[in-house]
Amino acid sequence: MKIDIKKIFTVGKREIFSNVKRKQFLISTVIVPIIMISLAVMGSLMMFDIKELKVGYIDNFGLEIPNKVVKNTIGNKTVTIYFIKYQNIKKGIEDILNKKIDALIVIPKDYLKTGNIIIYSATKSPNPLITDTLSNIIIKNLLKGKVDNLTYNRVVNPINAKIYFVSKKGVEKESFLSQLLPMGFVFLLYMAITSLSGIIISSIIEEKQNRIMEILLCYASSENLMFGKILGISIVGLIQIGIWLIFALPVIIIYAVKVSLYLLLFALIYFILGYLFYSSLLCGIASLFSHPKDASQLISPIIIVQIIPIMFMNTIMVNPNHYIAKILSYIPFTLPYTVVLRESVTQLPLTEIVISTFIMVVSIVLSFVLSIKLFKIGVLLYEENLTLKKVIKIILNK
Numbered sequence: 001m002k003i004d005i006k007k008i009f010t011v012g013k014r015e016i017f018s019n020v021k022r023k024q025f026l027i028s029t030v031i032v033p034i035i036m037i038s039l040a041v042m043g044s045l046m047m048f049d050i051k052e053l054k055v056g057y058i059d060n061f062g063l064e065i066p067n068k069v070v071k072n073t074i075g076n077k078t079v080t081i082y083f084i085k086y087q088n089i090k091k092g093i094e095d096i097l098n099k100k101i102d103a104l105i106v107i108p109k110d111y112l113k114t115g116n117i118i119i120y121s122a123t124k125s126p127n128p129l130i131t132d133t134l135s136n137i138i139i140k141n142l143l144k145g146k147v148d149n150l151t152y153n154r155v156v157n158p159i160n161a162k163i164y165f166v167s168k169k170g171v172e173k174e175s176f177l178s179q180l181l182p183m184g185f186v187f188l189l190y191m192a193i194t195s196l197s198g199i200i201i202s203s204i205i206e207e208k209q210n211r212i213m214e215i216l217l218c219y220a221s222s223e224n225l226m227f228g229k230i231l232g233i234s235i236v237g238l239i240q241i242g243i244w245l246i247f248a249l250p251v252i253i254i255y256a257v258k259v260s261l262y263l264l265l266f267a268l269i270y271f272i273l274g275y276l277f278y279s280s281l282l283c284g285i286a287s288l289f290s291h292p293k294d295a296s297q298l299i300s301p302i303i304i305v306q307i308i309p310i311m312f313m314n315t316i317m318v319n320p321n322h323y324i325a326k327i328l329s330y331i332p333f334t335l336p337y338t339v340v341l342r343e344s345v346t347q348l349p350l351t352e353i354v355i356s357t358f359i360m361v362v363s364i365v366l367s368f369v370l371s372i373k374l375f376k377i378g379v380l381l382y383e384e385n386l387t388l389k390k391v392i393k394i395i396l397n398k
Contacts, residue, residue: 015232274336284371287378
């Protein structure tokens with residue numbers, strides 16, 4: 001296998017410019033994030049874009065419920081919650097249907113014993129401002145005349161935890177903000193690999209359909225062509241990620257300084273390892289197909305595997321030494337996600353870090369070797385309806 005660096009860079013350069021000019025790249029990189037951010041901001045603002053709420057109540061327990069309560073929300077806005085007393089449930093339900101009130105609360109006589117409260121609402125999820133305000137009213141009633149203001153405030157807000165992470169390096173103050181990086185890393189890598197698969201499929205298959213691949217093979221060997229494509233497509237993916245990070249720059253500036261440099265470098269290393277593993281593997285597999293639909297059927301399961309660490313994220317973050325977390329730390333498809341999540345909440349033994357890194361490096365090498373083999377066969381293969389069984393036969397040369 002003769003490697004020609006000049007030809008690899010030439011192919012990579014062509015790959016970058018051809019993909020960046022695609023409409024799909026512009027849409028997925030710029031337009032989609034803008035739409036998602038806009039919708040998220042609008043959704044948050046609309047959630048609290050309410051000037052008043054009218055809540056009916058039937059109090060069989062005997063609380064002192066005020067006629068109105070003013071609550072502060074996002075953006076220094078206020079919401080006035082009016083409490084209207086009712087004598088029977090039927091009338092309250094009628095007023096809900098006629099949109100005279102937003103909800104009806106029934107407080108049973110045995111509330112102190114059971115804690116049960118019935119809420120009738122026109123929506124399946126009543127506005128949280130109603131339940132939060134009611135909770136504060138009940139707490140105030142139950143403690144009235146029994147405790148001072150200081151005790152009352154502590155009951156309402158009982159814990160203001162300051163967490164200190166203990167490791168062999170010493171004791172350091174921990175906060176929730178330090179866990180934003182690994183969580184962001186997981187979603188960023190998932191989005192990057194998912195987007196990368198789309199770029200690879202459209203790039204390679206389009207060139208096969210237009211017979212451009214055959215022309216490129218006259219210029220460079222299949223090995224140099226694949227290395228150049230992986231280089232170019234990876235850079236295109238990184239450009240896309242860079243643009244996404246620009247959108248998130250305000251959050252990064254605020255919170256990144258509160259994350260240790262070690263964890264930043266740790267996450268960056270595993271991001272690169274994971275990216276190289278997936279990009280080489282996807283390139284080799286995509287080269288076997290002549291139609292995007294056929295390629296998606298085989299590539300989709302590989303992409304879906306990435307969801308496993310996300311599904312077990314709570315388990316990994318709460319119990320980083322759980323056997324599931326350890327197993328996922330040694331599987332190349334889930335390793336980059338799991339190891340970074342575990343390292344963010346505990347100090348992994350050096351042996352585990354060395355083993356996981358070794359597994360990842362070996363997996364990348366094997367992925368490149370396999371992909372070169374597939375690429376040599378696939379670039380000139382135009383078979384219709386290529387199945388997983390046929391792909392396995394190609395890999396095993398049977």
